[in-house]
Amino acid sequence: MKNIFLVLFTLFTFTLSAQNSKNEKAVIKTNIYCDHCKACETCGQNFQENLYKITGLKMYELDEKAMTLTIYYNGKKTTLNEIKTAITKLGYDADEMKADTSAYDKLDDCCKKV
Template structure:
């Protein structure tokens, strides 16, 4: 009986630890950027390029652009990618990502409305 109780307790502990680990796998972060046009979500250069480019990054599940707050919310799987990789991907698309400056070559390829 004592062994059965111990096994049951171990099983409950394992299941709760597993559930907690699965919850931590998906994370959303908000990255500060610089957006200079007022139609970024519709703009092929800004919205589509940013969304499609980031969604090609392994582990990125959702991207939301807030041009008024000048932020990009990214939901990603922490088992497949990390924040540094996402910021680098944003930079390679021509945008600042917190402390990482936009890649100069990619920035020059943006439409004029997307530049300062």
């Protein structure tokens, strides 16, 4: 009898936890102009540190050739618009949102369109 309750409790808990998470994925077109921004000490580290400050952002993947960011985030803690705004404040475009001019000016020359 205890095993039946344990099984039912586990199933109930699993169902509730699955309903509470709202994991989402989005692909954002951006403007990464150099081939080393992902690993660069200034640009890449700054980008990574500041992007992970966004509450709810779980992970991102940068595709430098396609100039896209695949973002994995919790939709209950942040929105896609908030993520895009944070990207623009780092000096990069995010889909239709243009990079913040003052942030763009602070990027290393290698990260700017020539």
